Amino acid sequence: MxxxxxxxxxxxxxxxxxxxxxxxxxxxxxxxxxxxxxxxxxxxxxxxLYKPQIENWLYADRLAVAPLEETLPIEAQIAAVEAASGITRLRGITSFDAPGRTTLIEFDDAGGTRSKAWIDPYRGEVLASTPRDQMAMQVLRKLHGELLLGDVGTxxxxxxxxxxxxxxxxxxxxxxxxxxxxxxxxxxxxxxxxxxxxxxxxxxxxxxxxxxxxxxxxxxxxxxxxxxGGLGYVQEKTGQTSKSLRFGGAVPGSTASEGETIPYAQVFQIARAEGLAAPYEMRPPKDDSAAFWVRSTSKIRTEQTELIVDQYTGAVLKRHDFADNPIVARTISQGISFHQGELYGWLxxxxxxxxxxxxxxxxxxxxxxxxxxxxxxxxxxxxxxxxxxxxxxxxxxxxxxxxxxxxxxxxxxxxxxxxxxxxxxxxxxxxxxx
Incomplete structure (x- = not known):
């Protein structure tokens, strides 16, 4: 007005x-x-608001494939990306736990560019690899949040x-x-x-x-x-920060510092057995003493459980459910869900x-x-x-x-x-x- x-x-x-x-x-x-x-x-x-629908249309050729009886080991799928683009840092693997869905791998390529690759999990073919910041919805998000001007735009x-x-x-x-x-x-x-x-x-x-x-x-x-930033400071001083395991903090390491790392697929099996809702995002250990981090990427915040899994034994070292967060952190998270149109579905x-x-x-x-x-x-x-x-x-x-x-x-x-x-x-x- x-x-x-x-x-x-x-x-x-x-x-x-x-x-x-x-x-x-x-x-x-x-x-x-x-x-x-x-x-x-x-x-x-x-x-x-329509990011999933738009991406399903834009990237239809890389999201689904004809399923076969068995999938290749995830390590083999990563190797295919390594051969195609080079991997200087493996950031994460997302499994949609659905027949015919491709595996999504996020990584830094040989030139250090943060990228995403979609792999046929049955045939080991890299269907597409795209720098993350060149994806249409990522560009739109940056335009919305920072006018494509970085910190000044923010x-x-x-x-x-x-x-x-x-x-x-x-x-x-x-x-x-x-x-x-x-x-x-x-x-x-x-x-x-x-x-x-x-x-x-x-x-x-x-x-x-x-x-x-x-x-x-x-x-x-x-x-x-x-x-x-001010809100984060107040949360920190009042004990109301998120207890998420995503960015480290008091996250336990593996019980040993050497041995044979469990297959990546087993980490997803553990997530399934623990009752996490698909899709699953997993980040591999950073070093020999670290552990796997895996979470549900469900749009429903209350389902976004995280696990820390020992890379040698497969034991769940720590579990974090949404309800474990303080009330202020939960409220902020649900507010963000509302902002993105995810809190109560189509309405x-x-x-x-x-x-x-x-x-x-x-x-x-x-x-x-x-x-x-x-x-x-x-x-x-x-x-x-x-x-x-x-x-x-x-x-x-x-x-x-x-x-x-x-x-x-x-x-x-x-x-x-x-x-x-x-x-x-x-x-x-x-x-x-x-």
């Missing part, structure tokens, strides 16, 4: 005075930054997410029925023509988007650098798809409504006289700056620039504003 919500005579019927106009101005300025990112993130995130995405939350809060305040605008009118689908229709479309879409998009924004924050995908569509409509309608109302040659910044904020508003702004630190820093920087430079140049100010 942008500045296009109210203008002209309508403003006098709906505004709540100087505070309303001040909120409107900051909503407008936040939207100038947020809406282009919202359109991009909504499109890329909406497409990424900060921009996080900043956009912070300000998007502010935009929705201020937009909700502007949408809230007041004056002659009743609740019935506020929730009514858009009507009218031209600028009125775009303005009402933006308002109506913003109302729905607030409900559907804000939870997606919040559940995406744990992935971010600043906010997510979650449908809900997030609608949210993505609303995000695009919100961005487009906000831009068009602004463009149609702005004076020629001007940004059309809403008129907003300096207003003394009440205690409640000051508390709200302070809390938001603490909870969204990157937004807080950028707000302080923007206020400093406005006071030192923009006011003197007349930037981002309505005509006649002081």
């Amino acid at each position: 942008t500045d296009a919500i109210v203008s002209g005579p309508a403003a006098s019927q709906t505004t709540g005075g100087a505070l309303y106009r001040l909120v409107w101005k900051w909503h407008f300025l936040a939207s100038l930054f947020v809406l282009p990112f919202m359109a991009l993130l909504a499109i890329t995130g909406g497409i990424y 900060k921009f995405v996080e900043l956009a997410a912070h300000w998007a939350i502010v935009m929705f809060i201020t937009g909700l305040y502007l949408w809230w029925p007041r004056g002659k605008r009743s609740l019935a009118k506020a929730i009514r689908p858009p009507s009218g023509k031209d600028r009125k229709w775009w303005r009402e479309t933006h308002m109506f879409t913003g109302m729905l988007a607030t409900v559907l998009i804000v939870p997606i924004l919040i559940t995406g924050l744990p992935w971010t650098d600043v906010w997510g 979650n995908i449908a809900q997030n798809t609608v949210a993505a569509i609303l995000g695009v409509i919100l961005a487009v309608s906000g831009f068009v409504a602004w463009w149609m109302r702005r004076p020629a040659g001007s940004l059309g910044v809403p008129a907003a006289p300096d207003a003394a904020l009440g205690t409640g508003m000051i508390v709200l702004v302070t809390v938001l700056m603490i909870l969204l630190p990157l937004m807080g820093v950028s707000l302080l920087a923007a206020l400093a620039l406005d006071w030192l430079i923009f006011r003197r140049l007349g930037w981002f100010r309505a005509p006649g504003a002081t």
Whole structure:
């Protein structure tokens, strides 16, 4: 919801005075930054919801083969990849535990490029080998999460997410029925023509988007650098970090430091016997004293059990179930599952798809409504006289700056620039504003 919500005579019927106009101005300025990112993130995130279906279509020629009676040892399948591409580091093997499915091997090739290879487990043929970062959905994920700009892009995405939350809060305040605008009118689908229709479309879409998009924004924050890093610090200090065995930590090694390593296929058999849900991802021991790590890659978080298996005896040295995580870690994990459309099946995908569509409509309608109302040659910044904020508003702004630190820093920087430079140049100010 942008500045296009109210203008002209309508403003006098709906505004709540100087505070309303001040909120409107900051909503407008936040939207100038947020809406282009919202359109991009909504499109890329909406497409990424369908990653399994898209990859099944893109890579149909490498996912399934005609099954035979027996499969080759996994070591032989790895050797086929070694012969075809060279392996400087074996990262992991995924078994789908289904007849006719290929084996997926992730590795660093002879040139050190992280790659994925699909092997016919019956004939030992390497069907395809692709650098991971060149795969379509991986590129899309990087575009969604970091704008293909690495750490710098990640900060921009996080900043956009912070300000998007502010935009929705201020937009909700502007949408809230007041004056002659009743609740019935506020929730009514858009009507009218031209600028009125775009303005009402933006308002109506913003109302729905607030409900559907804000939870997606919040559940995406744990992935971010600043906010997510701060959350990780708090978790560490309060004993609420994940107990996952995936990245080491207090993971036991094998009981011996030499001997004959069990076949890779036996590790998958152990995972099956332990009741893990397929598919299985396994990482081999890093050295003679380390152990196998294997887990379920089920989309259902509660099924993502991990095992540490002795590489010589096959004994399960440690088991980690989802329920073993502290409550905060479990909540964050389930939030990420919701963000990716995996928490409650097709309904979650449908809900997030609608949210993505609303995000695009919100961005487009906000831009068009602004463009149609702005004076020629001007940004059309809403008129907003300096207003003394009440205690409640000051508390709200302070809390938001603490909870969204990157937004807080950028707000302080923007206020400093406005006071030192923009006011003197007349930037981002309505005509006649002081």
